[in-house]
Amino acid sequence: MVRNTGLLAFACTAFVLTGCASGEGDKNSAGTANTSSIAGKEVAVDDVNLFDISVGDCLVDDIVTGSGDEVSGDQKKVDCAAPHYAEVYSNKVMTESTFPGLSVVEADSEKLCERAFADFVGMSFDESTLDISYMYPTSDSWISGDREILCLIADPAGDTEGSLRGVAR
Template identity: 40%
Template sequence: MTTRRRLRPLTRLTVALGAASAIAALAGCSLLGGGELGSGPSAERDESGQVVEGTDGADVFTLQVGDCLNDADAADTVSEVPVVPCADPHDSEIYASVILGGDTFPGTDAVLAEGDEQCGTEFDAFIGIPYVESIYDFSYYFPTESSWERGDREILCVIFDPAGQKLTGSLDGIAR
């Protein structure tokens, strides 16, 4: 499906200035195997869609805004990530979904630029203060050329504590 990009804490101001692509660390996940997108394992959800029972290996194509992940140690290429209820300690929270348009893969640099811009904009609205003022950082999962060919157009923005502290509950509107 996607590639994940973790930003180093020292690049926060640079990201706000639009130069993150050149200096940010990349980590990723891409579609592995030949199954249909989203046909793998997923976390157990209640009627509202909230995770009520996590899983050590949720298909990356089953992730949703509001999901909380234990993905700090995710490999460069993954097809599954650990998902937990947000009340449990977790590494990150999916706070936004951005759907890219087009039939042709625009290239990794274009996808990264869109992820930087859209996740930065959504970050401010989600957290309640500008990104450069927040103690939190963001990263995202995004389509690779391989997953794009199979219909993946989604960037999933995730928020995390760059100090590596576990989060508990949602950070929606925390203004920190």
């Protein structure tokens, strides 16, 4: 996944698609939900595959790892009432039959996420103190069937508790 300056952007890679495995990430060996201490609170955490993230999910960590260019592995999802780094607020499934090119995918992602931002937050992205990021397919992940753009919102001041829907800030 790729990160742009200002707007954070992530691109799914074929390595990520083949490298992610899902299983019973939300259960420990005793068969109970995993818990983690986040901002001094014990909260239930589900490990979800990167490609199983959907609108309404709240993620514990910044999903970019390593050099800032790739996302890999399972992600930690929590109830949005618990402290979290980002919330998925919009998505779009691309319908082109062939990969339209990285510049087209990036432009579509940015446009989608900025437009959806105002409806979700209650003010324009340019006026807001909040930050957005987006995940999108690359030519490699496209071959494996990846077509989804996901928009994420985060507060650069730190973790959020509760949804950022309608906060108008």
